[in-house]
Amino acid sequence: MPELPEVETTKTSLLPLIGQQVKSVTVHESRLRWPIPEDLQRLQGQKLLKLTRRSKYILAEFERDRMLWHLGMSGSFRLCEAHEEKRKHDHLIIQFNDMQLRYHDPRRFGCILWWDAETESKLLAPLGPEPLSDAFNAEYLMQKLKNKQVGIKVAVMDNHVVVGVGNIYATESFFNLGIHPAQPASSLKPHQVEKLVVEIKRILKQAIDLGGSTLRDYTNAMGENGYFQQTLLAYGRAGEMCVNCETTLENLKLGQRASVFCPQCQPLKKVSTTASIKRGKIK
Structure with missing residues (x-):
């Protein structure tokens, strides 16, 4: 898509x-x-x-x-x-x-x-903010995630939270930050959310600069291919070696989407059941 x-x-x-x-x-x-x-x-x-x-x-x-x-x-x-x-x-x-x-x-x-x-x-009208706009920032995303127990990848791919963060670009963002895609959204710390916002913006800007991703038959209206797929480190690479640690990349289904990750670089962290969430910050 x-x-x-x-x-x-x-x-x-x-x-x-x-x-x-x-x-x-x-x-x-x-x-x-x-x-x-x-x-x-x-x-x-x-x-x-x-x-x-x-x-x-x-x-x-x-x-x-x-x-x-x-x-x-x-x-x-x-x-x-x-x-x-x-x-x-x-x-x-x-x-x-x-x-x-x-x-x-x-x-x-x-x-x-x-x-x-x-x-x-x-x-x-029901759509969330544009990911490259000033409205999509760490403070906003913390508020949206603080009560969400779904995996963080499912949360950021929800168009009511933020629009346009599709599977390819979400997968690459989480891999680059070492965040497991199934990590409960509300468990992310403020510094992680801040880095996530920055990384999503960076990945999307890079993809636009490279004309998008041509994985099957995508071309723009001039018949030109995109080239971002040449930079992919995780998406579509399940079963291959991680470029960072040489662990075999794995795949799981989240929200009916394939989610490739490195079990070594992106460990699923345990969440304390006693964690309290106050004023949009996880304590």
Whole structure:
């Protein structure tokens, strides 16, 4: 599934469309996670004014309408010439002045929706802060974790806590800090939470700089691969040797996700049942 760095990279690769006018809209398959709106033709004649990102949604603002796009499990956008052959699973084609925007999604878990009051309320309003924003800081995260007994990896991958910290980047962050992914979230000490916030921001920034991760067939809208996967130290390496201690990396399931870790470098620490939590700090 494309994660935050891949979505950010995709959004950036679509910026050549800014200022261009929609000439036509063709829907080849409307059955995505939610049906593509039947009145999508109303985009015709409108210029694309702005592209932003919220969590893993790309937000497109036209002259009169706004749209919310999500890549789902296997979705991707690409920019191409009109004469290029349509591929299987190209479900939506928007013709702009001098290029086409095509949405490709074999598994059809993505979404193409109007960004209106309903989608704002249901899909955007419940989200936590952006991980690269000032709102995501150690004080905030301590408050969110202080009563959570789930594993810390499950907690930081909860979009109500913070958005966009997907499996790849969470796995790498915990490995680099020596934190076991199943460590109860409320048991982390303040200094650990502070380091975790810093590391998550560093990993995500690095991934964006490298164009995201191409593990299967991810490319941005220009057809370019990401290169962050070349730096992976833990994710996808279960059964291989730890780069730090040469212990065999192990895998466990947390929140239905594979969680690779080093049992030597990331020991699961015992939590005292008498530990008291006061004012957001673990004593």
